[in-house]
Amino acid sequence: MAGVWRCMLAVAVLMCVCLWGSTEAVGGAKSRPRPQKRPPKKPKVDPIDLTPAAQNIDIQQMTGIWYLINTASQCSYLMTHGTKVEPTLMNLTLSSASDQTLYVSTKTRHNHHCWEILQVYDLTPTSGKLTLKGTRPELNTEIAIGETDYNSYAIMYYQKMGKITMKLYVRSVDNLSEPMLTKFEQLAEKQGLGLAYLFPFPNYSHCGNVDKDHVINCVPTC
Ligand SMILES: *[C@@H]1O[C@H](CO)[C@@H](O)[C@H](O)[C@H]1NC(C)=O
Ligand SMILES: *[C@@H]1O[C@H](CO)[C@@H](O)[C@H](O)[C@H]1NC(C)=O
C-alpha cells in the first residue's frame, strides 16, 4: 500500500530512530578524515541522562531553516547507508508565540527526488524538550535541544526506545566552523557515539520546492 510505503520512507529518510536495533558498524561517510578506525565500543548510556537540557531555550528563536550537517547514531539504517546520506534541511515554524506545537518540515532527496516530510513536535513544560508522538506512547521520540546559539548551530538529541541519535544543524553551510564540528564530536563521544557512529551530511544540493506528490504528511503521526 502506498500509504504504508510512504511511512516507511519517512522513517528511513528521517533517520532519527532506530527501529531495527544496532548492528556492527560497517562504515560511515568518508567526507571527514578520522584519526584511526578503531572497532566501536558498545555505547553505555543511561536513558534518563540522555537528553541534557543545557540551557533555557527560546523556541521562537529556533524557527526557520536549519541544515543537517552531522548525525551521531547507532541506527543500522545509517550503518548500512551511511555513505549515501542525502542533503537534508528542516524548516521550523510556530503558528503563534503561545503555540505549544512546533511544525517541522524536513526536505531531503531520495531516488533523485526531493521529498518533504511534515511533522509536529509538541512542546513540553521543560524548556528545550519536545515530544514527537509515535503511534503508541512507547514509540514516542523525546527530543532535546541540547545546545544552540540560534544563529549558527543547534545540537539536538532524539531518544526513542532507549536509543539516542544526535544531530548537528547549522544555519549556513558556507562556513562550517571546525570548533563547532569538534564540539559535536565530543558531545557524541560522551553518549558513547564515537567516530564510527558519525555520519556527516552533504553541505550542498539541498532541496528547494517540493511538488505535492512528494509530500509525506506525518501529522499527527507516522
Ligand atoms: C518555512 O515555513 C514557513 C511556514 O510554512 C514558510 O512561510 C517559509 O516560506 C518556509 N521557509 C522556506 C525557506 O521554505
Ligand atoms: C562544504 O564544507 C566544506 C568543508 O567545510 C567547505 O570547504 C565547502 O566550501 C562547503 N561547501 C559549500 C557549498 O559551502
Ligand SMILES: *[C@@H]1O[C@H](CO)[C@@H](O)[C@H](O)[C@H]1NC(C)=O
Ligand atoms: C568563515 O568563518 C571564519 C571564522 O569565523 C571567518 O574568519 C571567515 O571570514 C569566514 N568566511 C566566510 C567566507 O564567511
